[in-house]
Amino acid sequence: MTETKEENNCNSTNKSSNEMEKRSIKWTAVLFYIYLHAFGLAGLYFLFVKAKWLTVFYFIFLVTISSIGLTAGAHRLYAHNTFVATWQLRLFIMLAQTKAGVGSIYDWVFWHRMHHRYYGTEKDPYNHKKGFFYSHVISNLLSAPSDLETYAKDIDMRDVDMDGYVWTQRKFYWIFFLLGLLVPVYVTIEYLDESYINSFLIIGAARLLITTNISWLVNSALLVWGLKKGDKFPVDDNSVFFLSKSYWLNYHYVIPWDWKNDEFGTYETGFITFVVKMWRELGLINQLKTATSDDVREALYKIATSKMTLNEALAEIKENAEEAAYKEKLIYRH
Numbered sequence: 001m002t003e004t005k006e007e008n009n010c011n012s013t014n015k016s017s018n019e020m021e022k023r024s025i026k027w028t029a030v031l032f033y034i035y036l037h038a039f040g041l042a043g044l045y046f047l048f049v050k051a052k053w054l055t056v057f058y059f060i061f062l063v064t065i066s067s068i069g070l071t072a073g074a075h076r077l078y079a080h081n082t083f084v085a086t087w088q089l090r091l092f093i094m095l096a097q098t099k100a101g102v103g104s105i106y107d108w109v110f111w112h113r114m115h116h117r118y119y120g121t122e123k124d125p126y127n128h129k130k131g132f133f134y135s136h137v138i139s140n141l142l143s144a145p146s147d148l149e150t151y152a153k154d155i156d157m158r159d160v161d162m163d164g165y166v167w168t169q170r171k172f173y174w175i176f177f178l179l180g181l182l183v184p185v186y187v188t189i190e191y192l193d194e195s196y197i198n199s200f201l202i203i204g205a206a207r208l209l210i211t212t213n214i215s216w217l218v219n220s221a222l223l224v225w226g227l228k229k230g231d232k233f234p235v236d237d238n239s240v241f242f243l244s245k246s247y248w249l250n251y252h253y254v255i256p257w258d259w260k261n262d263e264f265g266t267y268e269t270g271f272i273t274f275v276v277k278m279w280r281e282l283g284l285i286n287q288l289k290t291a292t293s294d295d296v297r298e299a300l301y302k303i304a305t306s307k308m309t310l311n312e313a314l315a316e317i318k319e320n321a322e323e324a325a326y327k328e329k330l331i332y333r334h
């Protein structure tokens with residue numbers, strides 16, 4: 001079934017052209033990330049040997065908030081619409097994602113949707129078939145291809161475009177970025193009484209180093225936690241995790257709109273999923289979409305008996321999930 005999905009993607013992309021225009025190295029980005037990693041690693045060393053305990057706790061707090069903004073926010077909410085959030089939570093997510101310092105939500109979502117749309121093909125910006133180093137690092141140092149517009153029109157961004165917080169963040173991104181970088185450094189110097197050097201290296205560089213790599217990992221995680229060649233189950237047959245919902249990541253690329261997909265290797269468990277569950281209990285989100293095992297079994301039966309194609313079956317599973325999510329919202333409101 002994985003092959004069928006990839007074949008579908010390939011077939012649809014072949015309509016325009018087979019190859020993406022060459023992407024060139026952005027040397028300013030290379031320099032920036034070399035400095036970030038050099039200062040960031042020094043910051044991590046200082047974190048372990050020189051920082052005050054309050055600085056350590058503040059560092060963990062900031063990294064956690066940024067990670068939530070990236071994973072539960074940019075990924076589950078904005079890229080895949082796995083649930084609907086109140087304006088207060090969307091504002092929080094925008095600010096939290098800003099602190100990660102990895103570009104605007106709009107850009108992050110656009111490239112992630114490109115990644116899903118052209119998964120495993122030449123047009124996949126984080127193509128896992130080129131190896132972990134390409135997927136995790138190199139792909140983030142390349143310019144957009146000159147022919148981007150010819151196939152970017154397949155990426156529907158209207159839902160993200162309509163979000164006022166995303167629009168504001170995109171419009172004034174560099175102001176948001178600088179504030180997200182410098183305000184925490186100022187707070188560390190002024191209120192935690194930490195030294196200038198520790199504050200800049202730990203709360204400035206090391207923090208951005210970690211959040212940048214978390215952001216990159218969302219697109220390269222398949223190579224860490226996904227199925228590998230020679231794994232117990234054949235890589236061209238994902239019906240196993242379709243039913244058991246194990247072997248996440250391969251499952252995520254088939255059903256990306258399931259809110260229980262954790263970014264890093266688990267399904268329905270993990271810290272970020274716990275955070276999403278808390279948001280639901282607090283009434284901050286509703287209409288959470290998930291694929292039920294019954295629907296998946298039913299779809300597999302229909303595919304096996306040739307009543308349906310894979311794409312038709314996936315559309316039916318999604319329709320049932322949306323209906324169930326909407327019903328849950330109505331129950332919740334009563």
Ligand SMILES: [Zn+2]
Nearest residue numbers: 079112116256
């Ligand atoms: Zn995704």
